[in-house]
Structures are given as structure tokens and as C-alpha cells.
Amino acid sequence: MQLATMLGAPGTAMRLPQQEWDSAVTAALVDSFTVHHVGNRFFRAQCDAVGVSPGDIRSRADLAKIPLIPVSMFKSPDAHVLLTASLNDIELDIRSTGTGGVPSVARRDTATLTRAVTGIMGTYRDLFAVSRGAGLFLCPSTAEAPEMGMVKVFNLLNGLFDDHTYLVRDYAFDPEEAVAYLNRWAGETTRHVVGPPFLVNRLLRFLELEETPLQLDPESLVITLGGWKRYTGESIGRDEFDAKVGTWLGVAPDRVRDMYGMIESNMLAVECEHHRKHVPPWCYISIRDVTDSAVELAPGQTGGIAILDATNSGYPGFLMSDDIGEVDESGCPCGRTGQTVTFRRRRQGAELGCCAVSIEKFIESNELVAECAVPEAVR
Amino acid sequence: MGRFSPTVVDHFTNPRNSGQVADASVRAFVGNPVCGDQILLTAAVADGVVTDIRFQAFGCSASLAVASLLTEVVKGKGLDEVAALDADRVVELAGGLTPDQRHVAGLAADVAHRLVDNFHQGVNDDDPISCGA
Numbered sequence: 001m002q003l004a005t006m007l008g009a010p011g012t013a014m015r016l017p018q019q020e021w022d023s024a025v026t027a028a029l030v031d032s033f034t035v036h037h038v039g040n041r042f043f044r045a046q047c048d049a050v051g052v053s054p055g056d057i058r059s060r061a062d063l064a065k066i067p068l069i070p071v072s073m074f075k076s077p078d079a080h081v082l083l084t085a086s087l088n089d090i091e092l093d094i095r096s097t098g099t100g101g102v103p104s105v106a107r108r109d110t111a112t113l114t115r116a117v118t119g120i121m122g123t124y125r126d127l128f129a130v131s132r133g134a135g136l137f138l139c140p141s142t143a144e145a146p147e148m149g150m151v152k153v154f155n156l157l158n159g160l161f162d163d164h165t166y167l168v169r170d171y172a173f174d175p176e177e178a179v180a181y182l183n184r185w186a187g188e189t190t191r192h193v194v195g196p197p198f199l200v201n202r203l204l205r206f207l208e209l210e211e212t213p214l215q216l217d218p219e220s221l222v223i224t225l226g227g228w229k230r231y232t233g234e235s236i237g238r239d240e241f242d243a244k245v246g247t248w249l250g251v252a253p254d255r256v257r258d259m260y261g262m263i264e265s266n267m268l269a270v271e272c273e274h275h276r277k278h279v280p281p282w283c284y285i286s287i288r289d290v291t292d293s294a295v296e297l298a299p300g301q302t303g304g305i306a307i308l309d310a311t312n313s314g315y316p317g318f319l320m321s322d323d324i325g326e327v328d329e330s331g332c333p334c335g336r337t338g339q340t341v342t343f344r345r346r347r348q349g350a351e352l353g354c355c356a357v358s359i360e361k362f363i364e365s366n367e368l369v370a371e372c373a374v375p376e377a378v379r
Numbered sequence: 380m381g382r383f384s385p386t387v388v389d390h391f392t393n394p395r396n397s398g399q400v401a402d403a404s405v406r407a408f409v410g411n412p413v414c415g416d417q418i419l420l421t422a423a424v425a426d427g428v429v430t431d432i433r434f435q436a437f438g439c440s441a442s443l444a445v446a447s448l449l450t451e452v453v454k455g456k457g458l459d460e461v462a463a464l465d466a467d468r469v470v471e472l473a474g475g476l477t478p479d480q481r482h483v484a485g486l487a488a489d490v491a492h493r494l495v496d497n498f499h500q501g502v503n504d505d506d507p508i509s510c511g512a
Contacts, residue, residue, distance in 0.1 A: 027491045078433050080391055080443070088381045093439040103417070103437050 003028040006281045011126035013281035014336040015173065018329070021338045021372040025284050026060045028310035033057060036316040043067065043316045056340055064233045064286055064296040068306050068320040071264045074104040082315040085109035090314060091129060094149045096263040105266045106149075109314035116266040119280055120156050127270040127278065128193070128221060134163040136187045138195025138203065141166035149263030150226050150276055154194055157223070162189060175206035180213060190217045193249065196226035197236050197258070200245075207248040212246060215250035222251050225259040260343050263320055266311045269341050276332050276340040284308045285327050285341050293320055298328045302344060311328045318373055387444040394443065394504050396450035398477030400434045407494035416442035417484060418490045420450070424498055428460060429453050430510055441480040444504035445473055445487045453491060462495045 001024040004015035016024065034054040036043045036250065046067035047053060056065055073082060083090070089109040096104050124130070135158055140148070141156045144166075158164050163185070167178050185191050193200060193216075200222060207213060222245050242253040254273040259269040267285075269277035279285050287303040289295035297303045305325050309317030325343045331338060383391070401423035410417030416438025423431040432454050436446035452472055469484035470476050476484055496504060502506050 075437065077394075077397060077443070080440075081396070087383050087440055089383065090440060095438070103415070105438060107440060185421050282396065 001281075003031065003115075003282055007115055007122065007311070010119060010122040010281060014278060014338055016124060016281070016337055018331070018337050021281055022060050024309070025281060025338075026057070028052055028282055029066070029284060029308050030057045030062055032310040032312065036084050036318075039077070040082075040316060042081040043084070058169075060284070063308055065282055066293075066308060068288075068293065068316050068318050069316055070320045071104065071262065071322060074106055074264050075102045079105065079107075084316065085314040087112075092152075094152060094263045095345055096149050098106045103265060104295065107314055108266075111313045112266065112311055115282075115313075117156060119266065119282060119311060120153065120268055121159070121268050122294065123268060124160060124279075126219055127272060128157075128160075128223070130157075130160045130221065133161050133190035133192055133217075133219070134181075135161040135165075135192045135194050136168045137164060138168065138178065138193065138199040139166060140168040144169065149261075151197065153225060153259075153261065153268060154272060157194060161192065161324070168199070173202065175203045178203050178206070179212070179214070182216070186219055188221045190336060192221045192223065193251075194221075194223045197224045197241060198226075200243065201236050204241075204248050208244070209304065210266065213248050213250065220254045220255060222249065222259070223259065223262065227339070251375060256292050260319060260341060262307075262319075262323075264321075265307045265309050265317060267307050267309050272334040272336065273334060274333050276334070277342070278332070278336050279339040279341050281338050282310045287326055287341055290324065290347065297326075299327050299339075302326045304347060305341065305343070381433045382477065383444070383451065383480075384476070385439065386448065386472070386474035387441055387476070387480075390444035390447040391440050394447040396433045397435065398452070399435065400431050400433045403503075405494055405498040406503040407490055407497050408495055409490040410438075416486055418442065418446045418449075418486060419504075420490055420494050421444075421496060422453075422498075424458065427458050428454055429458065439480070439483065441473075441476060442483040442486060445469060445476075445483045446490075448473060449487045449491060453494075458498060461491050464491045 001016060006024060012160045037047055037054055037145055050067055052065045056062060071302055073079060090107045091110045091113050092108045094106050095109060119291045137154055139151055139154055142151050145151045165181055167173060182191055242256050245251050245256050246253065255269040255377050259268055259270045260277050262300055267280060269279050269281040271277050286306040287297040287301060287309060288306050289297055290304050293304060304320045305323040307321060310319065324345050324347055324371060325341055327341050400421040400423050404424040404446040406421045407408040408419045417436065421433055422429050432450045434450050435445045466484040466488045469487045470481065
């Protein structure tokens with residue numbers, strides 16, 4: 001199956017027999033590797049340094065030979081050297097900041113964006129099967145944060161709903177307003193809640209402290225993206241979160257779906273009902289030994305997450321992230337094949353950098369967040 | 380015009396005066412603390428004239444290019460001329476900016492003005508870019 005076919009039919013591509021997926025993703029990545037090897041002097045120099053060229057990549061086992069770009073390079077003032085495309089082909093700068101405050105900026109060219117949008121929409125359709133309902137987005141709108149990666153990804157999801165509202169406005173989030181929207185939509189449409197875990201958690205805390213449990217709808221989804229650790233250092237446990245969603249929003253765990261991605265990559269791994277995050281079939285996640293990133297670890301072993309993405313034409317989509325986790329290629333009970341990925345933590349010493357942190361800082365830049373100010377008043 | 384003017388493409392692709400001036404007379408930083416563009420200027424000033432200037436910038440492509448352009452424009456100029464730079468003039472010098480890019484002209488003018496103000500007041504901004512990188 002060719003890249004364009006996978007992008008147009010991700011549901012089919014995610015159910016290919018494992019051997020067929022293996023061949024398809026390898027071929028797509030070799031094509032992408034060739035584009036960057038030919039057109040990117042910086043990347044070519046990395047390839048020359050380790051003595052690898054597209055002709056050396058003959059099977060999936062060879063993909064580990066492709067040089068990786070550390071995501072920290074996207075914070076570099078010299079990031080222009082990463083570009084394979086000319087600046088005039090760059091259509092969108094996507095960014096996120098971490099705790100250090102220096103933005104990571106990934107420049108997408110037109111072809112990359114077309115592929116990314118097509119692939120992400122198809123992935124949403126396959127994993128969420130939504131085409132109606134109302135989305136309560138606990139994040140800023142694209143108008144307010146036009147280049148924030150998470151917001152862009154959520155905004156694509158918005159296109160599948162009949163109605164929506166963005167509830168981080170003017171640098172503030174009011175959980176009372178969120179509840180008002182959910183009540184307004186009750187009985188009229190299926191209600192979905194979308195946002196970074198820390199803000200969904202703030203909504204849950206508000207409901208808990210107000211002692212006002214809600215019962216959303218049978219088809220409701222709670223969709224999260226953006227990391228489970230907060231800028232403040234507080235972690236949000238997944239099991240506890242799912243239990244609270246069940247108690248206070250009336251949504252079953254199999255309808256709580258987390259996603260994993262990073263602004264430097266178009267790879268968006270989306271959870272199925274079994275809470276396994278499916279890597280898009282046009283991407284390959286390679287787990288690397290944390291002490292030697294040249295060493296690829298077997299599925300099930302924990303290490304540094306490297307992402308190889310065939311959709312990038314603006315810059316090489318072969319990235320060494322600061323995340324630690326593992327992949328599973330055992331096949332999922334949902335019937336999808338390929339890889340699933342589990343994020344465990346950030347690499348030791350890596351700054352905490354994700355869009356959830358950006359949004360938290362976005363809010364905290366205007367309000368000193370005592371978590372959920374309204375419940376304070378009812379104590 | 381394409382997405383970027385030839386001037387912006389040139390400065391983005393071949394940035395001039397990047398880095399920091401050693402033993403700078405003055406340092407000025409302007410940026411959005413959340414996820415916006417950031418420009419740090421360091422300059423040597425003698426007899427009211429900017430004799431050397433370098434930049435560090437993070438953010439969108441246009442902001443990097445305009446920061447580079449700004450250093451070329453400011454180098455050799457008197458502080459009064461630097462203080463007179465405004466966003467419209469930066470847009471003009473950049474060969475035009477699209478509506479989505481125009482914010483960087485304001486950022487460039489702001490950091491130029493801050494450089495002059497900091498010099499007159501004898502203050503220097505912290506270096507959040509280097510600290511954070």
C-alpha cells in the first residue's frame with residue numbers, strides 16, 4: 001500500500017496484515033529518506049557521517065540506520081538548516097514551549113500539511129467514528145493561539161462536530177461555564193469533552209467539589225492530548241482520571257481516549273477502546289537505548305522514543321524525542337495491526353515541554369492559578 | 380508576492396549577525412513569555428553609535444529573518460535613528476509582510492526601542508533565551 005493510499009484510508013491501512021504494513025511503512029520511509037538525502041545538505045551530512053544512504057535501507061530492520069534529528073534542534077536559532085523545502089514552501093509554523101520558555105518551532109510545508117491533515121482526519125474517523133455532536137474544547141481557539149500544535153490538532157477534530165465552544169479565552173478557564181455548556185447541549189446532541197488532561201481534571205474537580213455529577217451521553221467521548229504531567233510538577237494518574245470521568249461525567253473508560261504526539265512530528269497516536277495508542281501506519285516508532293541511541297530495542301523494551309514519519313517533506317521527519325516509552329507489535333484486540341506506543345515519562349534532564357504546559361502557562365500568564373478558584377469559594 | 384518576500388527568505392536562509400556581542404554595552408530582550416516570538420539584541424555602542432550588534436531569535440520564520448535584518452539596519456546608526464524605527468518602516472525594509480507576519484515588525488521595533496532605552500538607563504535585560512536553551 002502506497003503512502004497516499006494509507007493516508008486516504010487509514011482504517012484499512014491500520015488493519016493490514018503485519019507483513020504488509022511492514023513493507024508499506026518501510027517503502028514510504030525509504031521514499032521520504034531519499035527526498036531529504038537529496039535535498040537537505042544538513043541531513044545529507046549526517047548521513048555521510050554514518051555512511052548511510054537510501055540504498056542501504058532494504059527492510060524495516062534497516063530503518064534504524066537512518067540518522068535522527070534530536071527534537072532539541074527545533075529550539076535552535078539555526079533551525080533553518082533543518083529545512084529541506086525552501087522557505088517559500090513553508091505554510092505553517094507550529095510551536096510549543098516547555099518549562100524553559102524557548103519555543104520549539106516546526107515549519108510545515110504545503111505538501112506536509114496536506115498529508116498531515118488528511119491522515120489525522122482519517123485517523124479520527126477510524127478511531128472515534130464521530131460525525132455529529134458537540135465538542136467542549138478545554139483549550140484556546142486557533143484564533144487565540146494560532147500556532148499551538150495541540151490547538152491545531154484539536155481544531156481538526158472540531159470539524160467533525162456539529163457545534164463546539166472553546167473555553168480557554170482571554171487567558172482564563174471557567175469550569176462553571178463548561179458545565180453551563182454541557183447542560184445547554186443536554187438532550188439535544190451528544191456531548192464530547194476535549195482538552196489537555198490537566199484542564200479536564202480541573203473540570204472534574206469542580207464537579208466533585210460542587211457535588212454535581214453529570215451524566216453525559218452513551219456515545220460521549222472524553223478526548224485528551226498533551227501530557228499527564230503539569231507545569232507545576234503535579235502528575236495526573238490515568239486510572240484515577242478515568243475513574244473520576246466515570247463518576248463525574250458518566251463516561252465509561254472505553255470512551256476516554258488519550259492521544260500522543262509532539263509538535264515536531266505529524267505522528268498522532270490515538271487510543272482505541274482498549275486504551276492502546278495506535279501509531280499511524282505511515283509512521284514507525286523505533287525505541288532506542290537511552291545510553292546509545294544508535295541501538296534499537298525490541299518491542300516491549302523501554303527506551304527513548306524515535307519517530308520516523310513518511311509525511312514530512314519540509315524537513316526530515318526522523319526524530320529522536322525526549323520521551324521514554326515502548327512499542328507493542330503484538331496486535332490489538334480492536335483488530336488494528338502495526339504498532340502501538342506507550343509513553344512513560346520524559347527523558348532524565350529533559351525539560352517538561354508540551355502543549356499542555358503551554359496552555360497552562362498561557363492561563364497562568366494571566367491568572368495565578370489556585371487550582372479551580374470557584375471551589376475555593378464553597379469550602 | 381509569495382508567502383515571504385525575497386528579503387525575508389534571504390535573511391532567514393542566511394542570517395546575519397547571529398549570536399551575542401562579547402562585552403556588549405547593552406542587552407535588550409522582547410518576547411512573549413508563553414509561546415511567542417523572542418528576540419535578544421546585544422550591542423556595542425560608542426559615541427551614541429551602534430558599532431556592533433548581534434541577535435538571537437526564536438519563533439516564526441519571519442521573526443528570525445526580521446531580527447537578522449534589524450541588525451543590518453541598526454549597525455552603524457545613531458541611537459536616535461534606532462529610536463525612530465517603527466513597525467511600518469520595518470515592514471518596508473522587509474520588503475513587505477503578510478498580515479500573519481506583521482506582528483514581527485512590531486516586535487522588531489519594540490526590541491530596537493528597548494535597546495535604546497536600556498542603554499540610556501544603564502540597564503540590561505536578562506538573557507532568557509540562553510538560559511532556557
